[in-house]
Amino acid sequence: MSKRIFLLEDDEGIRDVIELILGLEDYDVVSFETVTTFMEANINDVPDLFILDVMLPDGNGMDVCAELKSINNNIPVLMMSAHASAADISINCAANDFMAKPFDLNKLLEKVNNLIA
Numbered sequence: 587m588s589k590r591i592f593l594l595e596d597d598e599g600i601r602d603v604i605e606l607i608l609g610l611e612d613y614d615v616v617s618f619e620t621v622t623t624f625m626e627a628n629i630n631d632v633p634d635l636f637i638l639d640v641m642l643p644d645g646n647g648m649d650v651c652a653e654l655k656s657i658n659n660n661i662p663v664l665m666m667s668a669h670a671s672a673a674d675i676s677i678n679c680a681a682n683d684f685m686a687k688p689f690d691l692n693k694l695l696e697k698v699n700n701l702i703a
Contacts, residue, residue, distance in 0.1 A: 589634040589702050590614045594624045594650065595666070596642050600687070604637070607691050608698065621645030633661065634702045640667035640675075651679035662701040 591608060595601040596619045605615045616633070618624035621644050636654060638647035648670070651663050665675045668687035675684045683697050 588612045588614045590616065590631075591635045591637060591698070591702075592624070592627070592633040593617045593637045594619075594621070594642065594647060595637070595639045596620065597639070600639075603691070604694070607695065611695060611698075613698070619643075621647075621650055624650065632658075635698065636661060636663045637698075638663060638665055638681075640665060640670045648675065648678040651675075651681050655680045664697055664701060 591613050593601060593604055593615055595604065595617065598619070601617050601619065605617055608615045618627065621642050638650055640647040647665060651665060654661070654663060659680070662682040663679070664683045664685060665679070665681040666685045666687055666689070667675070672684040675681050682701055685694060685697060
């Protein structure tokens with residue numbers, strides 16, 4: 587059974603590329619483009635990993651991360667941002683890892699594999 591990843595990314599191009607790359611690696615990716623749609627997801631549908639962008643049109647991925655970690659700290663969170671730094675992320679939420687945008691796709695796969703291996 588393939589591992590499930592919830593991806594919260596508002597940029598359609600980035601979202602499509604991540605879905606494609608992770609899909610080719612046999613991950614089941616469920617994508618969301620806003621915090622609102624993400625928060626409306628079925629809470630019983632628990633993924634193996636969350637990948638969250640920081641700057642979103644209707645919220646902040648760091649706030650989503652903090653909320654997720656307060657509910658269930660066992661599911662890893664990978665944060666992505668073109669504006670925030672790893673230090674910002676560590677101060678504002680307990681993410682398991684961070685990717686600065688733009689990022690190398692092989693590095694993304696390496697981080698995902700390490701987080702849910």
